[in-house]
Amino acid sequence: MSERSVAVVTGAASGIGRETVDQLLTEGWNVVAADVNSHNGERLLSEVDAACLPDRVEFVRTDVSDEAQVEAAINRAPERFGRLDSVINNAGVGGAFGPVTELEVEDWDYTFAVVTRGVFLGTKYAARVLKEAGHGGTIVNTGSLAGISGGAGPQAYSAAKAAVINFTRATAVELAQWRIRVNSVSPGFILTPILGSGGRHIERLQEDIQPWPETGRPHHVASVICFLAGPASSFVTGESINVDGGVTAAGPRVGDTVGGDPAARGLVGVARGSTGHESVVHRRIDRPDSAVVQRGT
Numbered sequence: 001m002s003e004r005s006v007a008v009v010t011g012a013a014s015g016i017g018r019e020t021v022d023q024l025l026t027e028g029w030n031v032v033a034a035d036v037n038s039h040n041g042e043r044l045l046s047e048v049d050a051a052c053l054p055d056r057v058e059f060v061r062t063d064v065s066d067e068a069q070v071e072a073a074i075n076r077a078p079e080r081f082g083r084l085d086s087v088i089n090n091a092g093v094g095g096a097f098g099p100v101t102e103l104e105v106e107d108w109d110y111t112f113a114v115v116t117r118g119v120f121l122g123t124k125y126a127a128r129v130l131k132e133a134g135h136g137g138t139i140v141n142t143g144s145l146a147g148i149s150g151g152a153g154p155q156a157y158s159a160a161k162a163a164v165i166n167f168t169r170a171t172a173v174e175l176a177q178w179r180i181r182v183n184s185v186s187p188g189f190i191l192t193p194i195l196g197s198g199g200r201h202i203e204r205l206q207e208d209i210q211p212w213p214e215t216g217r218p219h220h221v222a223s224v225i226c227f228l229a230g231p232a233s234s235f236v237t238g239e240s241i242n243v244d245g246g247v248t249a250a251g252p253r254v255g256d257t258v259g260g261d262p263a264a265r266g267l268v269g270v271a272r273g274s275t276g277h278e279s280v281v282h283r284r285i286d287r288p289d290s291a292v293v294q295r296g297t
């Protein structure tokens with residue numbers, strides 16, 4: 001039996017999950033890769049084979065909304081590799097979309113079954129194995145920017161991801177006494193197949209709402225997942241880390257849109273509001289030599 005750390009990754013056959021498998025392998029982990037898409041799972045195995053690491057990954061076709069399948073995938077880690085250290089509940093779909101008045105109940109339920117039930121089941125069986133083993137461990141859930149705001153995804157997906165983020169906090173509190181840490185990552189806009197045709201607009205998105213001047217890619221998120229899965233984050237639990245190139249930090253960018261931020265108009269100075277003292281524009285950035293005093297802004 002191996003003494004390497006062992007992870008189960010769901011949604012492992014594409015995008016963020018696929019990159020997480022690679023980064024875990026590079027860091028020396030063994031991995032059970034779980035995904036509902038067998039075709040992409042086979043491709044993952046052949047790529048891992050080509051990298052000469054066939055004995056360190058097992059693919060298990062798993063639908064994360066199915067309790068028996070999740071239990072089997074997680075139990076596969078100790079069966080095949082002798083232990084379990086981390087479960088990464090990452091599988092996801094965009095789910096139901098359209099005006100709320102038109103949403104079908106079965107599409108709403110499908111969204112929650114994959115996004116939220118999948119995380120619940122992954123946590124349930126991870127905690128069983130880890131508690132029994134008694135050596136602690138980690139659970140990392142993939143949330144979303146959509147789970148912390150109203151405008152970043154369809155209604156069902158947003159609600160389901162909000163549930164994932166708070167389920168993470170609740171289970172972190174419950175499981176801390178067994179040294180099981182539970183955290184989530186919330187990606188912003190990451191170029192993966194889940195964006196569908198929306199991926200075409202990612203560069204415009206970057207210009208309009210994302211401060212960091214680089215396209216979000218799976219490796220940006222995978223490295224944070226690996227940090228939360230491993231010992232470097234040993235005092236972090238119940239946390240949600242946004243991996244969004246500063247989108248959340250920027251907020252609604254009202255200043256840029258309605259001109260309320262003088263910096264956007266190239267001005268430098270100090271606003272003293274309704275104190276009765278003067279607000280001052282020291283200079284314009286485009287004409288640094290010009291000094292203007294502006295009263296009463």
Ligand SMILES: NC(=O)c1ccc[n+]([C@@H]2O[C@H](COP(=O)([O-])OP(=O)(O)OC[C@H]3O[C@@H](n4cnc5c(N)ncnc54)[C@H](O)[C@@H]3O)[C@@H](O)[C@H]2O)c1
Binds near residue numbers: 091142145146192
């Ligand atoms: N890409 C983004 O911009 C973005 C933003 C926020 C959150 N996320 C989240 O990141 C996670 C990974 O998504 P991604 O961007 O890599 O997309 P992706 O489509 O590339 O990968 C998602 C994987 O989940 C698998 N999956 C879907 N339903 C499943 C099920 N029932 N059981 C098992 N596997 C299932 C798919 O087969 C696929 O391999 C998801 O939870 C997604 O909601 C992505």
